[in-house]
Amino acid sequence: MSRRTCGFRHATTNLCNGKRVVTSIADCGPQTDLFCGERACCGGTCAANRLLDLTPAAFSAIASLSAGLIPANIDVG
Numbered sequence: 001m002s003r004r005t006c007g008f009r010h011a012t013t014n015l016c017n018g019k020r021v022v023t024s025i026a027d028c029g030p031q032t033d034l035f036c037g038e039r040a041c042c043g044g045t046c047a048a049n050r051l052l053d054l055t056p057a058a059f060s061a062i063a064s065l066s067a068g069l070i071p072a073n074i075d076v077g
Contacts (some may be wrong), residue, residue, distance in 0.1 A: 004025055004076065005025065006024075006025050006026060006027060007024055007025065008025045008029075008076075009022060009023070009024045010022070010023065010024075010025075010071070010074055010075060010076045011074070011075040012052070012054065012062065012072050012075075013056070013062070013072060013073045013074075013075065014030060014045060014062040014063050014070055014071075014072055015042070015045045015070070015071040015072055015073055016042035016043065016045055016063070016070060016071065017062070017063070019061065019062040019063070020062065021054070021058050021061040021062050022046065022055060023055075023058045025052075027034075035049060035050035036048050036049055037049065040068075040069035040070050040071045041071060042071060046050055046070050046073055047072060047073075048070030050069070051074055052074065
């Protein structure tokens with residue numbers, strides 16, 4: 001994903017259940033390179049490399065908060 005600035009709106013889709021939420025970028029956290037190689041899976045669907053952190057409200061719109069990390073797709077189009 002190309003670098004975006006604060007306020008950019010995008011949709012995040014949970015690859016496990018198809019639920020989708022639209023959010024905007026609030027900030028860009030430090031040391032995001034620490035997440036390289038991290039994986040999240042559900043059943044046979046997996047994704048690697050954490051790309052964003054959602055607020056609890058946004059995350060709960062697409063998954064249970066207890067899920068922690070989920071495989072997701074980010075639509076920037």
